[in-house]
Amino acid sequence: MNYPQENIKPYNNSESKAVQVEKMFDNIAPAYDKLNHALSWNIDKYWRRKAINLLKSFHPQHMMDVATGTGDFAIQACRTLRPKELIGTDISEGMMNIGREKVRQAGLEQLISFAKEDCTALSFTDNRFDAVTVAFGVRNFEDLDKGLREIYRVLVPNGHLVILELSTPDRFPMKQLYTLYSRFVIPTLGKLLSKDRNAYVYLPRSIKAFPQGETMAGIIRKAGFGQVIFRRLTLGVCTLYFATK
Numbered sequence: 001m002n003y004p005q006e007n008i009k010p011y012n013n014s015e016s017k018a019v020q021v022e023k024m025f026d027n028i029a030p031a032y033d034k035l036n037h038a039l040s041w042n043i044d045k046y047w048r049r050k051a052i053n054l055l056k057s058f059h060p061q062h063m064m065d066v067a068t069g070t071g072d073f074a075i076q077a078c079r080t081l082r083p084k085e086l087i088g089t090d091i092s093e094g095m096m097n098i099g100r101e102k103v104r105q106a107g108l109e110q111l112i113s114f115a116k117e118d119c120t121a122l123s124f125t126d127n128r129f130d131a132v133t134v135a136f137g138v139r140n141f142e143d144l145d146k147g148l149r150e151i152y153r154v155l156v157p158n159g160h161l162v163i164l165e166l167s168t169p170d171r172f173p174m175k176q177l178y179t180l181y182s183r184f185v186i187p188t189l190g191k192l193l194s195k196d197r198n199a200y201v202y203l204p205r206s207i208k209a210f211p212q213g214e215t216m217a218g219i220i221r222k223a224g225f226g227q228v229i230f231r232r233l234t235l236g237v238c239t240l241y242f243a244t245k
Helices: 018-038 043-053 074-079 092-106 144-154 174-194 197-209 213-222
Strands: 062-066 085-090 111-114 129-135 156-165 226-233 238-244
Touching: 018 043, 018 092, 018 174, 018 197, 043 156, 043 226, 043 238, 062 074, 062 144, 062 238, 074 085, 074 111, 074 129, 085 092, 111 156, 129 144, 129 238, 144 156, 144 197, 144 213, 156 213, 174 213, 213 226, 213 238
Parallel strands: 062 085, 062 129, 085 111, 129 156
Antiparallel strands: 156 238, 226 238
C-alpha cells in the first residue's frame, strides 16, 4: 500500500525518496545534532529514555537501531541496556560518520557498530535480533510496509520493536501552536543552522502526512506484529509504539 508520506520528498519528484533522503541527511549531518536538540528544546532526550526503558525488563542482547543517524539513540540504549552488540543502520554515511566518532569518544566501539543498510532490503539473516528500534526515522522509509516486514523478519520470535516518531497534536491549544511552529520556526532555524531549508520544509510536511496513533498501530499489525500499543508523549508532539513478534 502507498502511504501519503512516501510521496513527500525533500528536493524533487524525479529521484526516488531513498536517494533524496540519503542526500538530505548527508547535507545536514554537521548541524543535525545541534538543530535536533534546539527544535525539540532537548525534550527528545526524554522521549528516547521513555522508549529505551520499555526494553529494560527484556534484557535484549542483540539489537539493531534502524535509521540510527548520528547514533544518539544507539549510545543511550547501549548505556542503559548493556547489550552484547548494537548495530546502527542508516542510508547516510555522513550521519553515521559523526555517529562513529561519538561512539569512539564514548568508549563504546566494542559494543556499537554501524552499517549502511536499506531498511526495505536488510542484509541480515532471519531471527537475528532480540530488539529493533527506530527513533524519528520511520516516516522516511520509502516503503513503510516493506520496511516493517523486514524488521519483523530479522527479529527473533517474541522479539520487540520500539518506534519513536514525531506526530501532530490534535487538541487545542497545542495543535494551533504546533502548526505555527512547524510552518515558520522549523524551516527558518533549519535554513540558518544547516543551510538546507528544503530539509526542514520536508520535516513538518512528512510528519503531517505520516499515519499516526491507531492507524499506525494497524500498519504495524499488518506487518505481522502482535501486542501493538502506542502512547502519545508531550501533548501529542511525539508518539511511542511498542510491538512484539
